[in-house]
Amino acid sequence: MSAVLHPATKLGAVSLRISDLAQSVRFYTEVVGLRMLRQHGRVAELTADGRETLLTLEEIEGFEESKTRTAGLYHFAILVPDRVSLGLALRNLLAHHISVGQGDHLVSEALYINDPDGNGIEIYADRPRETWKRDAQGEYIMTTDPVDIDGLLALSADKEWNGLPENTVIGHVHFHVSDLHQARAFYCDTLGFELTAHYGGAALFISAGGYHHHIGLNTWAGIGIPNTPRRAAGIESFTILLPSDEELQAVTGRIREAGFTPVQREGAWFVQDPSEIWIRLLVA
Template identity: 40%
Template sequence: MNTTLLSYSSLPAERIGVHPPMELPSVIRLGTVHLAVASLARSLEFYQRVLGFALLSQSTAVEGQAAVAELGVAGTSQVLVRLSEQPGANPIPRRGRLGIYHLAVLLPSRADLGCFLKHVHSLGVYVGSSDHNYSEATYLTDPDGFTIEVYRDRPRSEWQVSEEGEIQSALDPLDEAGVLQAAGKTHWQGLPVGTTIGHLHFYIGSLAEAAAFYHTALGFDIETWSLSGALFVGAGGYHHHLGLNVWAAGSPVATEADARLLCWELWLPDADSRDAAAARLQAAGYAVDSTPEGPIATDPWGIRVLLGAETSSPQ
């Protein structure tokens, strides 16, 4: 059956995606991704030399507390990835644990992606790639088995949607020559200012249960639903802030013995929208713990999300 494709810009915002009864604000931000790794030194070598992260802070292990490194973009203070050392943590087998599949580092431009691609080629590091229609992406695997996507978005005016408002995804070959050409003669200098965590992708056990947590309760729109075994959810019409797939269904949930995602952060515009999201999750029967940093909710597979507020609500 042929699907009529439309320009993303041709549909009003309310027709893009499937909206829950109470949805997240259109402007959200993914904050720090907290990972447990087996060797901090080994991970830092990869995240700094290969991926181009800058080391923002580092602490050594003390009794009861792990050694920690915080990574971001040079010249900025925003922590994008926080690594906690857990000596002896098991590496992640391919599709072998429910939990994180990949974290995705969003570069500001195609030229930046081209610079990154030249850089990893010069290091002799294996990198996978794909054209997703709305983005151009590369994929690497870190020393613990985490997949890292490094990508750039096309302008929304170039995205496509179906008549039903589903954002169209693809798994086409990357135009590597075009991406490299976009870089010109510029050399990689590490992650450029403007780099963010663009999205996260999780291995989960059930699409229905995932939709109940992330769509109905938390409030993400379902943006893409026709991919085999996956849902892509986002806010503000973005192609996806989260990917949710059952491609590893039947595998065990990551445990404290494994390299794993400890927590991810979802930042909402203000305390009112944060508290409303926490209340929806709690009302739906999900565990929501109060912490000094903010409410932390846990999905059916132990994936924890810290809900943050960019600004305090007026008293």
Template identity: 40%
Template sequence: MSQIPFAATRPVSVARVGLKAWDAETVASYYRQVVGLEELSRDASAITLGVGSRALLEIEADKSAKPDDPRGAGLFHTAFLLPSRADLGRWIKHAIANKIGVDGASDHLVSEALYLTDPEGNGIEIYVDRPHETWNWQGSQVDMATNQLDIQSIVDSVPAGSPDWKGAPENSVVGHVHLRVGDPAEAERWWNSEMGFDTVKNYGAQAVFLSSGGYHHHIGANSWQSQGAGRRDESRTGLTFVEMRSAKATAEEIREDPWGTVIRTVPDRA
């Protein structure tokens, strides 16, 4: 059995993400069939998906909600981190066999990733990390890039005769969450001061990446589509919360970032 990824062993890590959906059943079906999550529970208002006993995504149903505004603050993507490169290879073979549409694919030096969009416009990343010992740091900044992904090499990493994709494997986690914000510098200050995160990469004035405990990033924040965006419109679909797991937390804490995005912190019960 594979180990829990490095991202989830840091002092603070991403636990799960909340979405509001106009058609929660269709959105949940996409995450089951495409991402490979399992339905863990449901009630009158929400469907919870995850892997094993680990909840990763909560989808709230709201038939009165307006569509998300991609130019506003909110979710850029939820990034599902698989435990091994072979797991990503199995997912790619599954995507090819099932003609799953992919928006993009990139080699980020620290990780290898593919990108999708769910039926209501929420971005998704499915990725695997390279060993953290191989990441290149320039002082406090980690080297990341957007290079062409060698998909064949990833597919070839699947051992001959090993099982096909049967859904997200045990120890899959939400490795990071990438947010749309109105001002990355303001987001950086907030995550530094309120959450104690370290800045690990700046892409000019338009994007910043932050983490806990030397990960390449647990949080990304960009203004590529959302420069100058104000507070989120809570009547729209899309992101409702990001839940972080903290080794120092003794009780649940709830904060809002400068755009009204709810950031929960819960104790690490592992």
């Protein structure tokens, strides 16, 4: 049996490629509710707690629109601590006349939007873990039902929107991939995530520590699609936070054994997945 990630593994900051930094900063601060932490040149770092970077935005020189369906970001998901926070986020989205998708997934309630470059964003709140149900195969039972929008609005009616709460985190990331078997081999057999749900032969949810999913993988955009071009909008990197140096060494060791080459820079280890998305490995 392949080694699995430590159950305390979490996700950290996400980095996106965008076309216009000023436009995206306005969107992510005014509409999404993050705050500016620092800016240097074409790069801005945004935060929820005023201390740690949650999202990095990089304006790409020579930006190009992607003309085809590609492997890469489907959405990244911002996890708020409770339904009141989700209701307040919804109120702010509606106040800015943002088109909002939604889904009650039983384990969570989610709102879906796109940023100005079409990068997908999910803002969601988990239901208590003790309410999550598994099927006979041990996989989490998830679906996409309508969210109780009226309930969220009523719950937050007498509260004031002050941006995303301090304890907001990146909950998961979800990718279009060109080859689901290849993606599963990398993320599960090499990195050590465990399968939590699958949907036919077209989508997998995987996680560490029994979470419903830290990563979603799907071929809904097509099998064999090309990777997202480096000058197009999309995800540049995401962060996996490991609980110890020993766990970091174990993971980078498995990466090397699988024939991938991790590189060290900026105080972290990086490796690219089969879709050429950089994964940043850090000790929390």
